[in-house]
Amino acid sequence: MDSYKLKAAFCHPKYWLAWLGILALFLTSLLPYGAILFLGRTMGRIASVFVKKRGHIARRNIELCFPALSPKEIDHKVRLNFENSGIALLEMGMAWFWPSWRVRNLVQVRDVQHVEKAIINGQGIIFLGAHFLTLEMGARALGLTQPCNAVYRKHNNAVLDFWFYWGRMREHKAMLDRKDFKAMLRVLKNADALWYAPDHDYGKHKSSVFAPFFEVENANTVAGTSTLARVKNSCVIPVFLKRLPGTEGYELVFYPALENFPSKDVEADTKATNLQIEKMVLECDDQYMWMHKRFKTRPEGEKSFY
Template sequence: MHKIPKFHYYFLHPKFWLIWIGIGILYVIVSLPYSVIYYLGIRLGRMTKYFLLHRMHIIKRNLDLCFPNLSTKEKKDLFNKNCESIGMGVLETGMAWFWSEHRIKRWFKIKGLKNITQARKNKTGILLIGIHFLTLELGARILGTLNPGIGVYRPNDNPLLDWIQTKGRLRSNKKMLICTNVTGMIKALKNGEIVWYAPDHDYGRKNSVFVPLFAVPKAASTIGTYILTKIAKPALIPFIARRLPNSFGYELIIFPNKKNEVPLNTSTDMIKYINKIIEQIILLAPDQYMWLHRRFKTRPPGEPYLY
């Protein structure tokens, strides 16, 4: 059983000093006015094109695979905007970890909060369908501020970063569960808790089905949503936190409960439906999605690697 990380004096070892310096710089930057944070984040993102060359290749490849009908100029514009969002995402992570609740709420507009309120009246658990946007940490923070729940996460390989990340997320969550702890998620949902879950990444061949995602006909997609829904019978509520243009803040959109619309005949039917929801949400802010991950790395037997 994975334990929630705690602070150790070992973290003061010189091998961690660069991380502490980086966290200190991040803390200072996000303490500045938002207009300055926005300016610095956009320019930091533009610099990533010259340093994260491997990730830049992955972004371009994902855009080619998902949007083959976009013109060369449209894809280039989307690529450039996505790079800017990467820089903002770094600073937005700091905002999520270090900003006060008052400052977080000041910069967010919220739509659809009634969808969670109504679902809670039924006294069932709520499975929040999250998407890996670059605003991920910030969106989770505002959601947790409004309705504290259970965060699902993958531990960071670096123990210090794992502690800092978890400490930041627990500012607005009751507890954290490792992403492989399906039993813990089911128990939480059956107890009427809100559980944040992101089914949009490639988690490998195990417990996945190959179903369409955008223009890719066979994308490895986790059946975790199907398992949790079939057993715990929670409300299914998608959401998105997206950055508004020109440093005007953020918008949290909470969608209506999809529980009665989702086909549960087979895992394949359901995950096809979930992927359609994922597509629709990504298209609300495609420049802010995490295209830098190899979403289509797992292929069906006999099919070529796409990267």
């Protein structure tokens, strides 16, 4: 915790741009929600003109996952993804600075009974998440509904890392480094809850396997969900936050706990978690993080998709 305190070193000129960004997020968080949405979409459209590389990555990912789509349909999805990315940037200010009552007023909760059942049974809960553009607001909404421990990756910029940590800790119990697997296991052994997202490609390592994701047969995927779920009396409950149309706000969606999970086959388990994430993505595919290289790691001898 000592590393997540404001420090005099944060005043160094190399952090001034980061501080300007934080100030901008705070000021925009004071706007009405409808104005934030409009500004975010506008920013996303403008960004699409300048960050062509990200647009190319998003387009390629969508092509790979949905090969039946026409070029026009793909262009439309990429445009929506940029708009939602602009909103996601401003949502960080909402997630970090809004009072709890204002967040609650915009969030509907769907099927929370799956969580309540696990708590009554005294189970450790693995909240199976995914990298949606609503990630920051999702962390706040989940914390207001069911505070838990969350897995995260440190940001390279110390000032931004402080604010990401501080913002996510407003409602949650602890933030665990994604490499601290022992801490994750302790959480579950204590019948507590852990948020875990296995859908980023972190390269080849002993805890990843190739499993299908939509129409991509071999998507490098972290297999940790299967390992974590082997803790006695644990369950896996998928959850994500969906941004609703217009100014309706958000829906925090819980799915039923995965059945017959884990099995004795880690690859089969990873396939099952990817299939579950597919279902979540299909509810709002324009809000998924298509702009990162989800399929950058390929099997030996297979050329890059990008």
